[in-house]
Amino acid sequence: MFITFEGIDLSGKSTQARLLYDKLVKNRKKVILVREPGGTLISEKIRKILLDKENSKMKYITEFLLFSASRHQLTEEIIKPSLKKNYIVICDRYYDSSTAYQGYGGKIDLSIIKQVNRIATNNLVPDLSFLIDIDYSENIRRRELSGKSHDRIEQKEKNYYKKVISGYRTLAEIDKKRFRIIDGKKEIDNIHKEITGIINKTKK
Ligand code: ADP
Ligand code: TYD
Numbered sequence: 001m002f003i004t005f006e007g008i009d010l011s012g013k014s015t016q017a018r019l020l021y022d023k024l025v026k027n028r029k030k031v032i033l034v035r036e037p038g039g040t041l042i043s044e045k046i047r048k049i050l051l052d053k054e055n056s057k058m059k060y061i062t063e064f065l066l067f068s069a070s071r072h073q074l075t076e077e078i079i080k081p082s083l084k085k086n087y088i089v090i091c092d093r094y095y096d097s098s099t100a101y102q103g104y105g106g107k108i109d110l111s112i113i114k115q116v117n118r119i120a121t122n123n124l125v126p127d128l129s130f131l132i133d134i135d136y137s138e139n140i141r142r143r144e145l146s147g148k149s150h151d152r153i154e155q156k157e158k159n160y161y162k163k164v165i166s167g168y169r170t171l172a173e174i175d176k177k178r179f180r181i182i183d184g185k186k187e188i189d190n191i192h193k194e195i196t197g198i199i200n201k202t203k204k
Pocket of ligand 2: 009037095102
């Protein structure tokens with residue numbers, strides 16, 4: 001089973017992916033947890049380039065192709081071989097992140113994103129994708145809590161995040177079979193229980 005976690009920054013993806021991983025390990029399941037961008041030696045190097053503040057000149061197509069390159073490497077090196085060996089694979093972000101951020105939030109045509117996503121993943125589609133949904137004000141609240149907030153969030157950034165949030169919701173609406181929308185403002189433990197409940201129901 002291939003499970004992905006999606007949502008905007010600070011929505012709680014990593015927290016939930018980790019809780020699920022720990023629970024499955026405790027239940028003696030064969031499971032791996034990976035994250036995007038990253039998860040392999042090459043992909044982690046690409047991650048560093050993507051997140052490096054010095055790379056302010058990076059063009060948005062460069063950025064998209066780097067995310068996709070990292071994804072392809074992770075898919076071929078880790079995800080597919082693990083699924084073949086009957087591991088449950090949990091991935092913290094996958095190609096829906098590119099659709100939401102670079103497509104709905106950015107300037108790249110959705111049809112191009114779809115095409116490149118297919119190449120990057122070799123048509124691999126998650127069995128189940130959790131959209132951990134929080135609104136913009138909750139994102140700001142958590143940013144302030146983590147001390148990473150600026151006094152004045154630029155309007156451009158606000159619009160961008162709002163587009164990413166609604167893009168994710170659209171994606172989940174389009175593909176109801178694969179997506180489950182989770183209210184990310186609920187308590188961490190309650191979300192975890194909701195997620196394990198859904199997985200138990202959906203087991204292949
Ligand atoms: P992401 O991986 O989506 O960026 P994290 O799991 O790293 O998010 O969580 C971001 C921050 O929000 C952390 O400080 C975490 O403790 C907090 N957090 C996660 N889930 C919740 C929740 N359900 N309610 C309140 N705070 C949460
Ligand atoms: P990360 O540390 O994984 O984010 P998070 O705060 O969610 O834990 O950083 C990844 C950043 O890259 C995040 O802002 C989302 C963005 N991103 C894209 O724009 N497109 C993508 O395809 C992926 C995988 C991530």
